[in-house]
Amino acid sequence: MTAEIITIGDEILIGQTVNSNAAAIGEQLHRVGIEVGRMVVVSDDHHDILRALRQARDEADLIITTGGLGPTHDDITREAVAAAFETDLEIREELVEAISNRYKSRGRDVPESVRIQATVPTGFDVLNNDVGTAPGFCTTWDISDERRGFFASLPGVPAEMQAMLVDEVIPRLSEVRDLRQIRSRMLLTTGIGESVLQEKIRDLVPSPESGLRLAYLPNAGGVRLRLTAVGDDPNHIDEELDALEAALRERLEEYVYGIGDENLESAVGRILSKKKLTIATAESCTGGLIANRISDISGASTYFLGAIVAYCNSVKMHALGVDVEALDEDGAVSETVALQMARGVRERLGADIGVSTTGIAGPTGGTPDKPVGTVWVAYSGPDGETAVLLKLVKHRGLNKELTTTAVLDLVRRRILALDVEADVQDRS
């Protein structure tokens, strides 16, 4: 028997929302060694939810639902769960108080519907929601003398669902399950395309019989390699993963920037912290996305001083000191302006490193000389300056993403190679 994930919501069925919650749960369960046998999406309809729950109870021994726990009339998961588990609903006064306090602490009035959100099936445990207001609930049932089924209902808001899955569901699950060992780790690469990468490591790919698996997961930040090992002995599978990771790292060298949940901005942050360097950004076509990414990392305030988003030329001139001649002669999208922007933000904000972007994000604004997707990025640091021309795509959002990735990777490579003491001495 296996796990089943039930997503409740019309917005998924009509294709308005992609079912990212089911993917997040599938990934999390896979990580702890639980196989998901089926995912089902049903509408906000009592009979559909009830039928799905009954089928799941016949076929799965772990069931997780998301959605339909809000305070409004179309949130009817509670009723269907109570019906499927043949129990009643009850209002928990301690939950009424806890949710009310949550509203009050945010300076908001307590709505009447707080009593709906404090309603759970009789006999179920409450799953706390530290991010939002709607709690979840869970229960177990006997499948056989040795085996108990586990059921949990989580809200549909992704940030709430994910926090509750990790903090509330997985720990309870570990009490009722002997988990098989599946381990996987993610090796993060950037600056190399999927095909070239594949050719480069072809002979290192494990055979299907080895119990080791390698998957390529490309996105706008680079290609992530997922290494997975299955077995009974955790030490043995860790050793296998270590060996594969070492071989891949040796082959791919500086294309590998991190591992696991790290991303390019946290890798850059880690190196900046370690080398006690500070950074500032001067952004035109990325419009603040690099600053936004850098500031997503908790603790960024120790190395990130700030940014100047210079969307119009007058800001480029007055806030960053770009020459009017450079703008007139070379244009805003040029090597000269990119370098002046990086230098300008570095000097004016007093940072060790300044980076810049200027380009045509699209979809309009291209010329024959500088089509949409033409972007200059630059770096200015204690080890000198450099500018790089990127020729990207026709898609505005993707151009912002790809430019941000290129800049963060440029910074990473420069500061990895940077001998801080020597260079800072040069500078002084």
Add this chain to the structure above:
Amino acid sequence: MTAEIITIGDEILIGQTVNSNAAAIGEQLHRVGIEVGRMVVVSDDHHDILRALRQARDEADLIITTGGLGPTHDDITREAVAAAFETDLEIREELVEAISNRYKSRGRDVPESVRIQATVPTGFDVLNNDVGTAPGFCTTWDISDERRGFFASLPGVPAEMQAMLVDEVIPRLSEVRDLRQIRSRMLLTTGIGESVLQEKIRDLVPSPESGLRLAYLPNAGGVRLRLTAVGDDPNHIDEELDALEAALRERLEEYVYGIGDENLESAVGRILSKKKLTIATAESCTGGLIANRISDISGASTYFLGAIVAYCNSVKMHALGVDVEALDEDGAVSETVALQMARGVRERLGADIGVSTTGIAGPTGGTPDKPVGTVWVAYSGPDGETAVLLKLVKHRGLNKELTTTAVLDLVRRRILALDVEADVQDRS
């Protein structure tokens, strides 16, 4: 009876791939008026696929599967479909030739597996694949004297699947279905919580029998209201939707900021453009997210001048003109500093409107006086200045999102009410 979408593939179940194919099919079917009752994901396993197909045949009258039609050993959809429809498999020689020609025309060798891809269930029609090599197949079956069921299998590669859905499946479907009309539109609200919203419009919610439905879809940007109408006469259902939309707009007044695919940043951009106003942002805790959102809108360069991300106090002082006294006495997270930042960026970048954020995004950095989630935002414009205290959550990413939403909504309300000519005259 309704449609069911079956997605076949382990990569979905382990959360490696988000099920975007099901969303694309759901959206397409919704557009032509077919209601999707259920989506199911199963693994690349004969019995799981067969069971899902049999359940679908009992419950749905339109079934579409994706995945498992490739040339490798784990592509086993053909066998399961033949079993579910109690027929055999046959190799179609005309398909062998067609697929072989496709390989040859791309200068590639014809692989042996071409015969696998040319295998379809006996009696089924072939669905051509102009994008890739694997064809799909479809059939119909009798449900009653008047009604036939329709079944189609499509490959899992999204670009192939989508082209075949539009070019091959929908036209065949129109031959066996009198399509009902389903229309929906999205009314976008912000600045009002789901519970309060529900209480405010309780009496406007259509009864289940009316053929009109109203759903609440909350996210970090606000609560979206989806209005759906079902019927035979497209003019009539449009009128019904118009009436419901008008009633909701009248009741909710300025909480409604847009409709359809619009978002808060495009609504703000639309109003700024119309009133010929410019904006600049001064961001601390949002780290550039507001600028990033504003610059996501194509054409933003006509009203967005730029941003100063002042992550450290020295940038707040030197780039924005914040007083050292204010920082020392009130602290960086204070009404005074927020107002000085908004005024500073407005004056220094020469914008009509300046907005600012300063707060404790978390997860660390909170104090008893100013816990994580304490954020001050401010507005400075031709109509004066204002600052608002937000008490948000413990989640860094969500705090950035919620603060950005609050600022964009603050701007929207101020500029909606702003009589540009009068105010600009006052200013001069």
